[in-house]
Amino acid sequence: MRKPDTPTARRAALGNTILLGGLALLSAALLLLHAGVLRWRDPGAARWIDATLVLSAWLGLLGWWRQQRLPAPRKLLALADAAAAQDPLAVVNGARVDAVRAEVGVHVIYAGQTGFAEQLARQTLQSLQAAGVSARLHGIDTLTLDELRHADRVLFVASTTGDGEPPDMAQAFSRLTMRQPARLDGLRYGLLALGDSDYEDFCGFGRQLQRWLEVSGARALFDPVEVDSEDEASLRHWQHHLAMLSGVSDLPDWQAPKYQRWRLTERRLLNPGSVGEPCFHLELQPLQGSANWQAGDLVEIGPCHAPDRVTTWLAASGLDGRVPVAFGKERLPLAALLQRCRLPEVHEIDGLDEEAVAVTLRLLPHREYSIASLPEDGAIHLLVRQMRGRGGYLGLGSGWLAVHAPVGAEIALRVRSNGNFHAPRDARPLILIGNGTGLAALRALLKARIAAGHRRNWLLFGERHAAHDFLYRDEIERWLADGRIERADFAWSRDQAERIHVQQRLREAAGELRCWVDAGAAVYVCGSLDGLAPGVDAVLRDVLGDARVEQLRVQGRYRRDVY
Ligand SMILES: Cc1cc2nc3c(=O)[nH]c(=O)nc-3n(C[C@H](O)[C@H](O)[C@H](O)COP(=O)(O)OP(=O)(O)OC[C@H]3O[C@@H](n4cnc5c(N)ncnc54)[C@H](O)[C@@H]3O)c2cc1C
Numbered sequence: 001m002r003k004p005d006t007p008t009a010r011r012a013a014l015g016n017t018i019l020l021g022g023l024a025l026l027s028a029a030l031l032l033l034h035a036g037v038l039r040w041r042d043p044g045a046a047r048w049i050d051a052t053l054v055l056s057a058w059l060g061l062l063g064w065w066r067q068q069r070l071p072a073p074r075k076l077l078a079l080a081d082a083a084a085a086q087d088p089l090a091v092v093n094g095a096r097v098d099a100v101r102a103e104v105g106v107h108v109i110y111a112g113q114t115g116f117a118e119q120l121a122r123q124t125l126q127s128l129q130a131a132g133v134s135a136r137l138h139g140i141d142t143l144t145l146d147e148l149r150h151a152d153r154v155l156f157v158a159s160t161t162g163d164g165e166p167p168d169m170a171q172a173f174s175r176l177t178m179r180q181p182a183r184l185d186g187l188r189y190g191l192l193a194l195g196d197s198d199y200e201d202f203c204g205f206g207r208q209l210q211r212w213l214e215v216s217g218a219r220a221l222f223d224p225v226e227v228d229s230e231d232e233a234s235l236r237h238w239q240h241h242l243a244m245l246s247g248v249s250d251l252p253d254w255q256a257p258k259y260q261r262w263r264l265t266e267r268r269l270l271n272p273g274s275v276g277e278p279c280f281h282l283e284l285q286p287l288q289g290s291a292n293w294q295a296g297d298l299v300e301i302g303p304c305h306a307p308d309r310v311t312t313w314l315a316a317s318g319l320d321g322r323v324p325v326a327f328g329k330e331r332l333p334l335a336a337l338l339q340r341c342r343l344p345e346v347h348e349i350d351g352l353d354e355e356a357v358a359v360t361l362r363l364l365p366h367r368e369y370s371i372a373s374l375p376e377d378g379a380i381h382l383l384v385r386q387m388r389g390r391g392g393y394l395g396l397g398s399g400w401l402a403v404h405a406p407v408g409a410e411i412a413l414r415v416r417s418n419g420n421f422h423a424p425r426d427a428r429p430l431i432l433i434g435n436g437t438g439l440a441a442l443r444a445l446l447k448a449r450i451a452a453g454h455r456r457n458w459l460l461f462g463e464r465h466a467a468h469d470f471l472y473r474d475e476i477e478r479w480l481a482d483g484r485i486e487r488a489d490f491a492w493s494r495d496q497a498e499r500i501h502v503q504q505r506l507r508e509a510a511g512e513l514r515c516w517v518d519a520g521a522a523v524y525v526c527g528s529l530d531g532l533a534p535g536v537d538a539v540l541r542d543v544l545g546d547a548r549v550e551q552l553r554v555q556g557r558y559r560r561d562v563y
């Protein structure tokens with residue numbers, strides 16, 4: 001590679017030339033001292049060893065000296081910045097400033113609950129590395145204040161859960177590290193905050209993190225990027241910042257993970273006669289290739305409108321649904337495209353023809369569902385509750401899966417890894433606590449444990465009436481009878497006069513809970529965010545104490561997938 005031609009480089013080249021010239025003259029002078037013919041004589045083993053030792057010591061000294069001359073990463077970057085302000089091609093410590101920046105590296109830290117933050121953090125890492133920037137990925141649960149103090153540039157990808165709360169993996173960081181300002185004067189950071197504006201506290205945790213970084217003296221590399229749902233424009237904005245950071249003009253666009261084509265092969269009502277909304281067991285099979293996943297993973301499905309909704313919209317707009325239109329690389333009838341897209345207000349598309357309308361359309365947002373099966377089952381199983389709002393509206397995702405999509409219909413689906421809810425790697429006891437459709441993920445975890453031969457499984461499950469809402473009853477009773485589930489407690493909230501929930505069952509079994517946790521058990525909670533999650537958390541704290549619960553969380557032995 002050609003060395004840059006700068007004043008510093010020219011001075012270094014001149015110095016090297018003078019030194020080499022001097023050494024050549026010295027060797028010539030020494031040669032003159034030998035009057036006779038030069039003859040080789042073996043100096044003997046002892047002298048060879050002495051010479052080797054002296055040479056090694058000399059090389060070691062040179063290495064040490066060079067190391068001492070290398071400035072610390074932060075100082076090196078400050079030098080690079082100062083030099084770049086004068087001359088973008090300047091050389092610092094023998095390398096061009098953009099190379100210095102790339103070498104010092106970036107830490108990418110994610111804080112997420114259900115895998116999206118981690119996925120985007122990984123994409124961020126790959127983009128940086130592809131641009132030649134050295135970068136490392138960590139979860140916020142392993143991040144210490146000391147590491148932050150020594151880091152130079154950090155990119156955070158942080159989601160929000162609950163009502164504006166940090167994800168579980170960021171709880172300790174938020175409660176302990178962010179409790180007060182830290183001294184992070186030299187730190188520069190970028191922030192990608194993930195959220196959903198349907199929630200009152202939009203990007204709540206991302207904003208808390210940003211405020212803390214600010215009062216701690218860290219400097220923002222650029223304005224925080226907030227992503228509403230999976231908004232592509234904000235993600236492109238983030239990629240633009242990554243390109244600037246990497247010193248490249250552009251980075252290839254991230255491809256949103258593509259949906260795969262699946263077929264709905266079975267739909268079975270699991271709670272006939274329930275006073276609650278219907279709950280369905282669904283089975284789906286891939287139309288192309290195969291899929292892989294682990295217990296705890298999720299699917300994202302691309303919902304569709306009910307066909308009559310599209311027909312009504314087309315009638316109101318006066319457009320012909322049979323006209324083929326372009327959408328990305330696809331060409332399909334307008335009616336088929338409309339089924340998968342947000343339907344604009346009719347007045348918004350006034351005067352546009354079918355092709356022009358297609359250009360304005362945006363896909364409906366995805367919906368997440370826990371996978372209730374293992375790949376060995378030969379199909380993805382879902383447990384979906386049909387949601388209905390006060391006005392009688394069917395929910396978008398659950399309406400499509402539970403009502404509108406006929407068995408045999410094609411479903412747009414992609415699997416999303418959810419590392420936070422993967423089963424423990426070892427045989428430790430597992431306490432699985434859930435209610436309602438939360439049983440989906442617990443069922444997959446139980447299947448994985450049973451397949452691995454781990455029998456120390458304790459299930460606590462709650463629903464309304466044992467007679468109607470005991471989802472997957474036969475299977476669970478069989479596992480219990482076979483000893484594959486060691487213990488099960490059920491809370492049928494409406495089978496008696498006063499309401500009983502899972503958290504009460506857990507409290508009643510406080511002694512047993514302590515024994516299981518003492519034996520190394522992990523606690524997995526899946527189900528409703530209101531009620532179950534805070535209720536179980538309160539019981540765990542009462543029975544085990546705050547410090548023990550925090551310890552469990554930090555050790556990855558207390559995990560939640562609540563929604
Ligand atoms: C990690 C995770 C795992 C999950 N796992 C599961 C699972 O295993 N099983 C499961 O069933 N769910 C699961 N969910 C929940 C699921 O993702 C959806 O949130 C749920 O199905 C509701 O979405 P929807 O699209 O049907 O309802 P939405 O369309 O989001 O609507 C929500 C509510 O508002 C009402 N509504 C919609 N439009 C209107 C309107 N215009 N006016 C008035 N009211 C309206 C709907 O009727 C519904 O009651 C999970 C969620 C997460 C985050």
Ligand SMILES: Cc1cc2nc3c(=O)[nH]c(=O)nc-3n(C[C@H](O)[C@H](O)[C@H](O)COP(=O)(O)O)c2cc1C
Pocket residue numbers: 111112113114115116117118159160161162163164165167194195196197199200201202203204229529562563
């Ligand atoms: C149970 C639940 C609660 C949420 N609460 C909020 C919230 O209070 N504010 C917000 O902006 N987004 C909220 N979100 C949206 C998430 O932050 C968003 O979907 C994010 O992309 C999830 O990323 P993750 O998978 O890495 O956790 C919530 C999502 C869920 C499932």
